[in-house]
Amino acid sequence: MFCGCVTDLCFNQRSTGLSFKENFSKMTVMTIRTKNIANRYWLILAVVFFVLALAGSASAFTLGENHIFFVDTSYDISGQTQVRATLRQVGDHALFYTADDWWSSLSATDAETANAAILNLSNEFDKTIYPRLTRVFGSEWSPGIDNELRITILITQINKSTGGYFNSIDEYPQAQITNSNEREMIYLNSTYITSSLVKSFLAHEFQHMINFYQKEKLRNSVEDIWLNEARSEYASSLLGYDNPYDGSNLERRVRDFLRYSTDPLAEWQNEPADYGAVNLFMHYLVSRYGEQILTKMTQTDVVGIVSIDQALAASGFAERFKDIFTNWTVANYVNDCQLGQGQKYCYLDPLLTYAKLHVRPRISNLLSVNEGTELVFSDAIKDWSGRWYEILPQGSGLNLIIKVQGFDNSNLQAALVIFNQDGSKIIQSFNFNAIQSAANIISDFGNQISGAVLILSNQAKTFGFTASDPSYQFSYDAKITSDSQLPSASPLPLPPVPSPAATPLPAPQIVNPNFPDGSLIRVKGDVRVYIINGVYKRWLQSPQILAAYPHLFGQSIIEVTQAQADYYKDAWLVRAAGDYKVYEINGDGTKHWLNMSADQFTNSGRLWSMIYIVNAREKDLYKTGAEVMK
DSSP, rough: EEEEEEEEEOOHHHHHHOHHHHHHHHHHHHTTTOOHHHHHHHHHHHHHHHHHHHHHHSSOOOOTTTEEEETTTTTTTTTTEEEEEEEEESSSSSSEEHHHHHHSOOOOHHHHHHHHHHHHHHHHHIIIIHHHHHHHHHOOOOOOOOOOSSEEEEEEOOOOTTOEEOOOOGGSOTTTTTTTOOOOEEEEEGGGTSSTHHHHHHHHHHHHHHHHHIIIIHHHOOOOHHHHHHHHHHHHHHHTTTTTTTHHHHHHHHHHHHHHHTTTTTTOOOHHHHHHHHHHHHHHHHHHHHHHHHHHHSSOOOHHHHHHHHHHTTHHHHHHHHHHHHHHHHHHHHTTTSSSSSSTTTTOSTOTTTTTTTOSSSSOOOOOOOOEEEEEEEEEETTOOOEEEEEEEEEEEEEEEEEEOOOOOOEEEEEEEEEESSSOOOEEEEOOOSOOOOOOOOETTTEEEEEEEEOOOOOOOOSOOOOOOOEEEHHHHHESSOOOSOOOOOOOOOOOOOOOOOOOOOOOOOOOOOOOTTEEEEETTTOOOOEETTTTEEEOOOOHHHHHHHHGTOOOOEEEEEHHHSEEEEEEEEEETOOOOOOEEETTEEEEEEOOOOOHHHHOOOOOOEEEEHHHHHHHHHHEEEOBBO
16 A cells, blocks of 8 residues: 555545546545645645656556466366466556467357456456455555565466466465466466356355465464365355356255265365355354455464454353354254254255255164163264264154263264154254263154254364364164153262282183174273174274164164173174275274285284285275275
């Protein structure tokens, strides 16, 4: 910003969008109205000085001029480190360059079409994207490292899966980072230059540029990746680019989210599901708490969840991030504005109706309504990730008790959506005690109640998120009973009391429990479920594995002693029916092909008898890891 110091009149060339001539004319008209002739004389001189100073500070650019830019090899379609580019358009707020190797590959007709698209994009950036996003999020660094009021946009050939990128190294001098372009710079994929999505891609990357200045440059803070991406994802929504819905970025993100709705919100692996989750969470958040939440969380030195909580408090709201996330997990399933108070269990955006957006239960259990029928499942969950489990009655006349138990320093939150026979729904919450245990009871399960969905999330970690955050074990127990009240909560375990040394007793002889092959067992107090085969037991790591075998559904899980479980040896080798490949299954849910000969397998100490035959559905549930060669 430049100021005419004589009169304290300030004019921002970028915010007005006026040319030098228009600014001069506008300011001259203002001086004519000045009554004092002397003041008018000096004011005009000050304005002339202002225009000359501004003109001298900006670089002169000529359409058709050529420049060599560094590019990120991980994004460049050919793995290049540099591209030569030509200036095609000079706007009020941006310079548009095109990579020569791409442009030279276009026909005359395609080049004309691309040129028109660039002109339209330049106008859109000047008139819509720039003023709207800077008003909500704040300014980018301007004039920045290049002392230029306009940012640079390079249209080049990028991997098709990427719409564009912003590289913060360009904000540093080459003396510090040799491959810096020393500009405020955005890279757009030439593939999408004529697509309606290009506006969303440009808005997305421009928010990243603003974030760099507001957080890192001004406040010496580094934003959590997930929240930086969340604001960039919402940028196109602020600009109205979601409507029409078909073909929009929002439609794409809904599709990404529904493919993997259990994706952790804050763990960032740069996968489509990550973008889907943060996009929809931001829609849910901003539609309720207003655009000022975006401004307040951006223009502060705190980051991540803390910045959201601070913005909520500063705006006068009582809810905090954890409350909003819990409500969001319910909204993702029911998406019903008539349920509960304050329309907190739905999306307020009219584009995000139930027909377009609702998750399906992770697993569905059919429970026979007979006294004592019990179903126990164990699972693992990461922080800020949702889980949905459906429980349906087979029969009627009794009650259902659902107990949830967390482990490993978890911080579970849970809700129960109960469906009445008349089609109405109610929400019940769970109150967890100090040992992460909670229970709820549903009366007349199968009579008045047609089913229930248990919704879970874990909320332990609040900062320091990575690309691979820890998982937490938990279990839930669904039991049919005639009891009309919940059992008393289990007391906290007492610390062990030291006892005097004693002569050790001989170890008890382990007796074969004789569980039939295919039996499901679980040690009392443990969440892990195993399946028996001969003298081996194999850990079924998730409910999806059980779901891969319909005959195991509804099968009772036998609660055993530790001694009984220890009789069986652990097995972790599997082979899909009809496939010769043997895989080693790790506790992190990955499979590793034993790429070795039969002799190498035997010499390694592994036993052929411990290989379980599994179906293809289970095999595909495991992520593929590195091959095992010895």
